Amino acid sequence: MRVFVTGAAGFLGTAVCRHLKNNGDEVYGVDLQRPADQDFVTTVMDLRHCKEVYAAVKDCEAVVHLANSTQKTSGSCPQKMYSDNSAMNANVFQAAVETGIRKLIYASSTQIFAGTRRGNEPHRPSVLPYLPLDENLPPCPGNAYAASKEAGEALLRYHSRWNAELGCTAIRWPLLVTQEKVNYFRERKPAEKPDPKNLLDVGFSFLEVNDAADLVNAVLRSNQTGYKQYFPAAEQNRLGWSIAEIIKHFYPHVPLHIPIQEMHNIVNISSITENVNWGPVNSSLDID
Numbered sequence: 001m002r003v004f005v006t007g008a009a010g011f012l013g014t015a016v017c018r019h020l021k022n023n024g025d026e027v028y029g030v031d032l033q034r035p036a037d038q039d040f041v042t043t044v045m046d047l048r049h050c051k052e053v054y055a056a057v058k059d060c061e062a063v064v065h066l067a068n069s070t071q072k073t074s075g076s077c078p079q080k081m082y083s084d085n086s087a088m089n090a091n092v093f094q095a096a097v098e099t100g101i102r103k104l105i106y107a108s109s110t111q112i113f114a115g116t117r118r119g120n121e122p123h124r125p126s127v128l129p130y131l132p133l134d135e136n137l138p139p140c141p142g143n144a145y146a147a148s149k150e151a152g153e154a155l156l157r158y159h160s161r162w163n164a165e166l167g168c169t170a171i172r173w174p175l176l177v178t179q180e181k182v183n184y185f186r187e188r189k190p191a192e193k194p195d196p197k198n199l200l201d202v203g204f205s206f207l208e209v210n211d212a213a214d215l216v217n218a219v220l221r222s223n224q225t226g227y228k229q230y231f232p233a234a235e236q237n238r239l240g241w242s243i244a245e246i247i248k249h250f251y252p253h254v255p256l257h258i259p260i261q262e263m264h265n266i267v268n269i270s271s272i273t274e275n276v277n278w279g280p281v282n283s284s285l286d287i288d
Helices: 011-022 050-057 078-098 144-161 179-187 209-221 243-250 270-276
Strands: 002-006 026-031 042-044 062-065 103-109 167-173 175-177 206-208 226-230
Touching: 002 011, 002 078, 011 026, 011 209, 050 078, 062 078, 062 209, 078 103, 078 144, 103 144, 103 209, 144 167, 144 226, 167 209, 175 179, 175 209, 179 206, 206 209, 209 226, 209 270, 226 270
Parallel strands: 002 026, 002 062, 026 042, 062 103, 103 167, 167 226, 175 206
Antiparallel strands: none
16 A cells, blocks of 8 residues: 655654555655654655645555644744644645545544643643543644644544545544653653643543554554544553542543443543554553
8 A cells, every 4th residue: 555644754653654664555754854764765845835745645545644733843833833734634635535545544632622721730620521531522622733633623524524435534642652651651650640731631641652553554454434533542541540549639520421440441442442453552551
């Protein structure tokens, strides 16, 4: 399969491209920069330029769209970030549809539903409508980046609605980390308290980056059509606390869809397992 991967020079993009190449796929990676230490070719491309995107995707069979601006890369200008992301998403999605591509994966974010409550504000009310968390949480963006992700999901649903053969998947990524960071979470388990800068209403979720790349691969191999939304996460939270402790301290008034004693994780990933037969294998905080 020839796969067009945007944001190929990034943390997730590098892992995805390497995973797909190892699987035998032909990867056409693009980014605003060309890294020196990758073992595959990344073409420099500005996705805000519509004609370049059409030319790039015309011979591809699938698109993995990971490239979007953040507050840091947009020069701390929220309106520019939102505008740039909207242009990139519109160009990539439209070009994919018009050139006959039938597989489209979009990198969304857990920030889309998490509001603004951070680790140093545990007594502020949670914006979450229920627990455990899952892929169906309604949007509650707390910044322009999250709002641009919400707009990207809406655009993907629009294309899916009018193209019956199109398989569109938005993946709401949690914190993506290296194996070294997983080891760090494991060694300090349980953590004394959450990072004051982290959003509280993402459920302390995380995922090792190779597990993330494996999910992208699993979605590409599936026969899904229509629009799907996924929220992948490790089986444990990065604090290493029990579910009862986390709910007591951070979500005491959030309604529970199932009793605490039946809740195996703060994040329910059962729909991903059922649909594409995926589960995290590198993200465990348990010592083998």
